[in-house]
Amino acid sequence: MATDDDDILSGPVPAPDAEPTAAERAHAKTFAELVDKTLSGRTPPAMSADDRALLEVATVIRAASGGLALPAARQGALIEDVLRQAVGVGAPRGAGASHASGITPIGRGRARRWAPWAIAAASTLVAAAAIAMLWLRPPPKAAAPVAAEVVPARWTSRPTDPLIGPIPREHAGEAGARIDYIFADRLDGFRERRWSPGAPGSRGGKP
Amino acid sequence: MASEPAGDQQRIELEAEQRQVEEAQRGNLDAMRPILERYAQPLYGTVILPRLGNTASAEEVLRDTLATAVEKIGRFTWQGKSIYPWLRQIAINKVYDVHRQSKRSRRLADAMVHELPVESDPDSHADAQLIADQERRAHRERIAETMGLLQERYRTAIELRLVQELPREECARRLGVTIGTFDVLLFRAVRAFRKHFGDRTAAGESTGDHTSEERPS
Numbered sequence: 001m002a003t004d005d006d007d008i009l010s011g012p013v014p015a016p017d018a019e020p021t022a023a024e025r026a027h028a029k030t031f032a033e034l035v036d037k038t039l040s041g042r043t044p045p046a047m048s049a050d051d052r053a054l055l056e057v058a059t060v061i062r063a064a065s066g067g068l069a070l071p072a073a074r075q076g077a078l079i080e081d082v083l084r085q086a087v088g089v090g091a092p093r094g095a096g097a098s099h100a101s102g103i104t105p106i107g108r109g110r111a112r113r114w115a116p117w118a119i120a121a122a123s124t125l126v127a128a129a130a131i132a133m134l135w136l137r138p139p140p141k142a143a144a145p146v147a148a149e150v151v152p153a154r155w156t157s158r159p160t161d162p163l164i165g166p167i168p169r170e171h172a173g174e175a176g177a178r179i180d181y182i183f184a185d186r187l188d189g190f191r192e193r194r195w196s197p198g199a200p201g202s203r204g205g206k207p
Numbered sequence: 208m209a210s211e212p213a214g215d216q217q218r219i220e221l222e223a224e225q226r227q228v229e230e231a232q233r234g235n236l237d238a239m240r241p242i243l244e245r246y247a248q249p250l251y252g253t254v255i256l257p258r259l260g261n262t263a264s265a266e267e268v269l270r271d272t273l274a275t276a277v278e279k280i281g282r283f284t285w286q287g288k289s290i291y292p293w294l295r296q297i298a299i300n301k302v303y304d305v306h307r308q309s310k311r312s313r314r315l316a317d318a319m320v321h322e323l324p325v326e327s328d329p330d331s332h333a334d335a336q337l338i339a340d341q342e343r344r345a346h347r348e349r350i351a352e353t354m355g356l357l358q359e360r361y362r363t364a365i366e367l368r369l370v371q372e373l374p375r376e377e378c379a380r381r382l383g384v385t386i387g388t389f390d391v392l393l394f395r396a397v398r399a400f401r402k403h404f405g406d407r408t409a410a411g412e413s414t415g416d417h418t419s420e421e422r423p424s
Binding site for chain 1: 236237239240243244247248251252256257258259260261262263266269270273274277278343346347349350358360361365368369370372375387389390391392393394395397398399400401402404
């Protein structure tokens with residue numbers, strides 16, 4: 001089955017006096033407006049592929065008839081651009097320019113073009129190397145288990161029940177004496193820990 | 208004789224061009240400026256645009272052509288003739304690079320290439336102006352031949368609108384039709400032109416050989 005594209009570009013062309021369809025009229029009007037704009041130097045950048053193909057034919061016909069020349073300003077800018085790219089920005093113009101000092105070798109322009117790519121490639125390599133190092137590095141050695149410090153029970157926090165025991169009813173009001181007793185017991189532990197040589201937190205001497 | 212001063216002038220220009228080329232080959236690329244200014248227009252108007260049909264693309268190809276010429280000037284060997292054929296060959300190769308990317312427009316390029324005059328061969332000793340004139344004439348003949356295959360009203364529509372560049376209203380008035388009808392006529396005329404242009408190319412493809420062109424790069 002023929003597509004619209006085939007119809008327009010390679011399908012049979014009707015005779016000049018054949019009645020056009022509504023679609024053909026619409027397409028012809030669009031093309032006529034494109035030709036209008038092109039003749040006035042305002043060729044729209046966007047158009048269908050079919051219209052572009054036909055417009056190219058129209059331009060070929062116009063070019064062959066000598067109606068198309070590159071405007072002098074465009075030509076000048078284009079040549080300037082080419083030379084600037086070739087000899088480097090800031091190179092002096094004109095025949096009187098110093099050739100030895102002003103002209104940059106064309107290789108420098110090329111190097112300038114390649115510089116961003118070189119930087120990107122180097123960055124990629126560094127990133128890849130970092131990832132490879134992370135991936136290939138030996139697994140960390142398991143830390144040696146630290147032996148639990150042996151601490152005497154009397155240095156630790158502990159219930160006072162074994163020290164006080166059951167409180168008879170008749171001694172219930174002697175709480176101060178019990179507190180003193182507990183305090184004295186805990187102070188012993190503190191002193192022992194504090195002053196025993198080698199004990200954690202010890203100052204290593206006698207009081 | 209009138210041709211002697213013209214011949215002297217041509218010889219002087221050729222010597223100047225040789226000096227500019229040698230200067231550029233010694234590393235002063237700015238010496239290419241007069242050469243580029245002299246040949247940009249003939250390259251655009253007779254080599255590139257007629258083969259592309261697209262002004263924006265043609266400018267890009269011209270820029271690429273001149274940039275390649277400046278870049279590769281060290282490889283150019285002066286043989287006592289203008290540098291123009293060398294530039295022209297670069298331009299043609301660039302045009303083909305563009306057309307290779309677009310199957311549809313390739314036939315259009317081939318249509319022109321098959322008609323290249325023998326004198327425009329890079330090995331010939333014709334001068335730049337002569338080559339450009341011959342090429343322009345060849346394009347016109349080719350267009351005229353294709354126009355001759357069209358129906359009278361189609362030919363007139365193209366002549367009025369695209370060659371004489373008359374406004375649509377004036378074209379319609381001269382043909383005695385409405386603007387809408389003229390739009391349809393021009394649309395069909397360009398389609399018919401393209402078809403004939405392509406058909407002649409297809410026939411020429413069996414004998415033509417554009418791939419034998421030497422690439423200067």
